[in-house]
Amino acid sequence: MNLSDYQNEFDNLISKQSYSAVSQPSRKDTFSKFLDSGLPTRKWENWRHTDLSFLNKNNFRITEPGDASGGSIDVSNYEIANTFTVIIINGHYLTINSDLPKELTVSTNSNGENWTPKNKKDTPFELLNASLSDSTITITTEPNASIQKPIHILFLCTGNDDLMINPQVNIDISHSSSATIIEQYVSNTSSFFQNTSVFASIEKNASLNHVRIHSNSDQTANISGLHVTQSDDSTYNYFQLVDGGALQRSDIYTDLKGKNATCYLSGLALLDKKQHSATYIISDHIMPNCVSSQNFKSVLNGSASGVFNGRTIVREDSQKTDSKQSNKNLLLSDQALMNSNPQLEIYADDVKCAHGSTTGALDKEALFYMQSRGINKKEATSLLIRGFVSELINDIKNEDVKDYLFEKFDNWLLNNNQ
Template identity: 40%
Template sequence: MIPNYLQTEFEKIISRSYFSKKIRPIREKAFNSLMIDGLPQKKSESWRFTDLSSIKNGHFSISDKNDAPKKFIKLPKYGFESFKTIVIYNGHYQEDISSLPDGIELLSNIDYMEKHSLYVKQPYMSSFDLLNTAFMDSGMSFVIRKKEKVSTPLRLLFIYSGSNNIMVSPRIHLDLEHSSSLFLLEQHVGNCDEYLYNGSMIVNIEEGAKLEHVRIQNNSKKTINISNHHIQQKQQSIYRFNQIAFGSSLGRVNLHANLIGQGADCSLNGLSLSSGKQHLDSNITINHQASYCKSSQDFRFILKDRSSGVFNGRAIVQEGAEKTDSNQSNKNLLLSEHALMNSNPQLEIHNDDVKCSHGSTTGSLDNDALFYLRSRGIKKDDAIGILVRGFASKKVDSIKNDEIQTYVNEHFDKWLN
């Protein structure tokens, strides 16, 4: 079962003449499947602790051209001036103020799909993937050619502002060919209320290629942000993911990594900072399908007030994936007796010759450490800040970019105070 407004909005999007007619049957197939499957229910294990009533009981309209910016966007206010930036404003690609680093080819999704015989990459058909496919709007594809080492970082800047009750569904393809490399920043910012973002990013990392991917989610605390990431890694490829999540009333990242080539290396990291009644959810799956692969999941949550968090982390080792090395860690810090954390690390192993571990801890500040700092003349709030920063620092320090570290530390201090 799906909300009635989705049927109305779907009829609107398929009637828009500026979308290619070749996309229509792809949309219709996805929407028909969505109508059968419906949106997730709480009886689903991976959605048991995440309430979707704000989507099911809301009424979101697809973005149109009137939601584009009414005045020139000043990029310096969003930081990271040394990065090349692709700007997507309320779901609309802003070509006139966007730029690409040398070595990257940008295609529209229809051009990309025509090169692949109109095949839509969709390795895992969840309800929100189907919703994205049915409503995909600002679609684009980036190709990094064989052996191309892109020296300038690329930022995808998603800005939400002005209009309320908008639903946007970006579809990003990213292909890294043999032995190429890229540093990617995905940044979500805005002050818009009652906003639904349901995006998909589909990444293919060929043999010997490397992608460093940082995601900063810093939306208004009244928005909904659902992000679906699908990663496929070939032989000896490397993927490094770091998420910093501050914003949204409901924020969830669904990340599925398939390690299909021998010796692939996948490292997934996250730091979520919630306050008020925010709910931040990380749903992570790494699927080991080849031998000698390595993976890690390390996610930390810091929760204030009446906020809540979820970590669902799953590592699967398929039969034949010998010499797998996989570890999971989830550590959570509660700064309020009313904050709530649900943690569910999982290992599913179908092979004997592996090295796997997982663990989860949830607790409050160490009173002994707090007492020690106070006994040295440090004010209570300052002492709390020292301990909380120490808990978060490992995740911030794992981001190998000074500009991003500075940005995160500044926003972390604002959040903490």
């Protein structure tokens, strides 16, 4: 698609009667900014390792409410035990699997009426999302609520058309509340472009455990922006698993705006063939006595490629900050490629900050030792890879979610350790 194609899709969208005069001016202004910026190219510093030709060579149609049909994907393959499951098909709400507790509200808007999409950073894809989004899901907890079962938002892309999907997710965790939210993205063999924006607000003394799973087909591009704002004494635990998709990119922004806030970000990319996954992070320490960490790993096979660019900003008033960054990557083939760039930007003097990055192949000495003890090479390789990734998955607090993630890892390993 070129910019004129996006213009045509935008014109078709706002011509619908369901889009009120309230949202149209904002959408038009936002889309004008998108046209001015254009899509990123490799000349842009934050995009120089990511090839967007997949988007350029496909003509995508914006999804409509009528596209929310059952499709050809068996939902049971992606069920996680003991969760509230919200099913979104082709960007539009379909159903929820059970009644929700009174302390939890899940609301949807599937046709854009009287609703203006959010936009925070004016990046090209966020501008595109705010211009074209015609559906949103909002999850809200009441104050002092403890939501025991995770909320599983299952985004399914299915059908024969090449679709562009621009959902927004709003998460509001009220003060002294806690919840676990899982986003999962799944697609069949058709070409899809998922462009998602997620906005999370964690109020005072509240906590959110947030898991993202990207399991799309090799004909899917998924670009997502995540914006998290934390208040005093709040806790945010984030984990992402990427085990599918032609192109996947996560832009993560965390603003620690409250004192004593804690933010743990982690992720695992399991890539093969020509898959590409990129993670860009900005953790902004605005107030003192906050803790943050970034712990990301990749296992790359075939001609897969990955990017990790993690940046931590420690503002002048953010004394007593404790921040760590770690990026470790395992290359299973000579053709695999990883670009890693952890960064610290420190303006305060009373802080503890550290970062590190390593990329390499399996330890040959460890393989030799295990084989000398009667373990065949295939099993030894599996044990070493499992040891490499287990630390991250074991940190997941919910046992059902943890089991599901290990199952996905085992399936990937089975296909990539022949």
